[in-house]
Amino acid sequence: MRVVVPFAATAPKTRLSPVLSPAERSRVAEAMLADVLTTLTETGHEATILATTPVDLEEYDIDPDVLERVSVAVDERPLTEAVNARLGTDDPVAVVMADLALATPAALERLFETEADVAIAPGRGSGTNALVVRHPEFRVDYHGTSYLDHRERAQDVGASLETVDSFRLATDIDEPADLVEVLVHGRDDARAPAVLRECGFELTETDGRVTVSRRESNPSK
Numbered sequence: 001m002r003v004v005v006p007f008a009a010t011a012p013k014t015r016l017s018p019v020l021s022p023a024e025r026s027r028v029a030e031a032m033l034a035d036v037l038t039t040l041t042e043t044g045h046e047a048t049i050l051a052t053t054p055v056d057l058e059e060y061d062i063d064p065d066v067l068e069r070v071s072v073a074v075d076e077r078p079l080t081e082a083v084n085a086r087l088g089t090d091d092p093v094a095v096v097m098a099d100l101a102l103a104t105p106a107a108l109e110r111l112f113e114t115e116a117d118v119a120i121a122p123g124r125g126s127g128t129n130a131l132v133v134r135h136p137e138f139r140v141d142y143h144g145t146s147y148l149d150h151r152e153r154a155q156d157v158g159a160s161l162e163t164v165d166s167f168r169l170a171t172d173i174d175e176p177a178d179l180v181e182v183l184v185h186g187r188d189d190a191r192a193p194a195v196l197r198e199c200g201f202e203l204t205e206t207d208g209r210v211t212v213s214r215r216e217s218n219p220s221k
């Protein structure tokens with residue numbers, strides 16, 4: 001199965017700007033991308049990064065064995081148009097977002113092993129964090145309530161639909177509160193938790209609630 005990983009290479013993760021500088025946001029986004037690519041490789045699939053601008057993967061901290069199984073396609077169009085340009089073939093296509101920092105091979109395999117024409121791993125709040133398209137007429141429409149919109153679109157084109165209920169695939173890293181999930185549930189050998197710790201983030205408990213806090217001095221800022 002072809003796996004496409006959309007990646008906003010320029011000014012990524014703007015919703016993290018309250019807690020991260022532009023350079024740090026790029027570092028975190030690149031670390032999450034590296035983690036997703038490593039995880040995908042562990043499932044035995046090759047991945048194509050669908051990037052907004054050319055990316056030099058040699059500069060990212062990616063294992064050479066993983067790099068061998070990854071290619072880059074540049075498409076400057078907005079997300080929905082860029083992804084739709086990869087659909088419409090008879091071959092199944094999976095689209096896995098680059099900010100799924102908690103993804104594991106088992107979670108992705110569960111999505112890839114579905115048989116429905118369209119299988120969706122929704123995000124919290126009705127995003128579409130990962131999906132598999134096996135129907136030539138199905139097209140995506142990202143942002144907003146894209147999970148609900150994609151269900152409707154599947155019905156419109158007569159495609160069967162399966163929803164994959166997965167905590168690890170439902171957790172995309174968009175907002176400062178999501179950083180808790182990376183520190184708590186990130187895989188031991190993952191890059192993203194390490195980068196956050198290098199930036200000075202740590203788990204804190206306030207009134208019984210777990211959040212992240214940042215140490216005052218952080219040389220990378």
Ligand SMILES: Nc1nc2c(ncn2[C@@H]2O[C@H](COP(=O)(O)OP(=O)(O)OP(=O)(O)O)[C@@H](O)[C@H]2O)c(=O)[nH]1
Nearest residue numbers: 006007008013014015050051052078079097098099
């Ligand atoms: N190819 C491509 N990928 C995109 C684009 N916008 C977002 N992405 C990727 O799509 C996935 C989901 O992105 P979002 O969380 O909606 O957006 P983001 O740019 O990462 O973050 P925000 O700036 O905070 O919205 C991530 O893997 C992004 O890197 C785009 O215009 N083109």
Ligand SMILES: C[C@H](OP(=O)(O)O)C(=O)O
Nearest residue numbers: 127128129142143144146
């Ligand atoms: C791409 C978009 O991601 P979000 O903005 O919900 O993170 C979506 O899932 O439709």
